[in-house]
Amino acid sequence: MKLASFVCAFAMGAALLPAAAIADxxxxxxxxxxxxxxxxxxxxxxxxxxxxxxxxxxxxxxxPTYRVRQSDRDAYADARAEHARKMAAWRHAVAACNAGRWEYCDN
Structure with missing residues (x-):
């Protein structure tokens, strides 16, 4: 029984090994x-x-074969501009907080 298990495990292991490429x-x-x-x-x-x-x-x-409508481009540009404004405000608040203006610091 142990020999059969060993042979089976050996055969499975040999099957998983990569074969040499004959082309090279x-x-x-x-x-x-x-x-x-x-x-x-x-x-x-x-x-x-x-x-x-x-x-x-x-x-x-x-x-994909779709075309982006101008209104979608405008909405995307507006969203990016809004994000840039929010980031600028956040950076200003962080700088003020680091400068000791505690009203700009969040808990």
């Missing part, structure tokens, strides 16, 4: 000639270009 084998006999390496490089370059084209098409399909 420096001893691969088919990649010894310059022509074979150039052919392999051209194939990889073509595959990379195809994948890049696929990703660009996918991203173009998934890109």
């Amino acid at each position: 084998d420096p001893n691969d006999p088919t990649m010894r000639s310059a022509a074979a390496r150039a052919r392999d490089s051209a194939i990889i370059k073509r595959m990379n270009q195809q994948q890049l084209a696929y990703v660009r098409q996918r991203d173009a399909r998934n890109r």
Whole structure:
């Protein structure tokens, strides 16, 4: 029973280990000639270009196609301006509190 458990655990552990990449084998006999390496490089370059084209098409399909209305832009600009005013007031209060004006200090 213990042997079966050990064998099972060993097999599971071996299955989880990464396998060596055969494509990068420096001893691969088919990649010894310059022509074979150039052919392999051209194939990889073509595959990379195809994948890049696929990703660009996918991203173009998934890109949102809405236009922001001017009123939304104006509302956003107003909200940012209001936030900037509140931050300026807060910074003024902090500076006054640090200067000893206790009426500007919160509890």
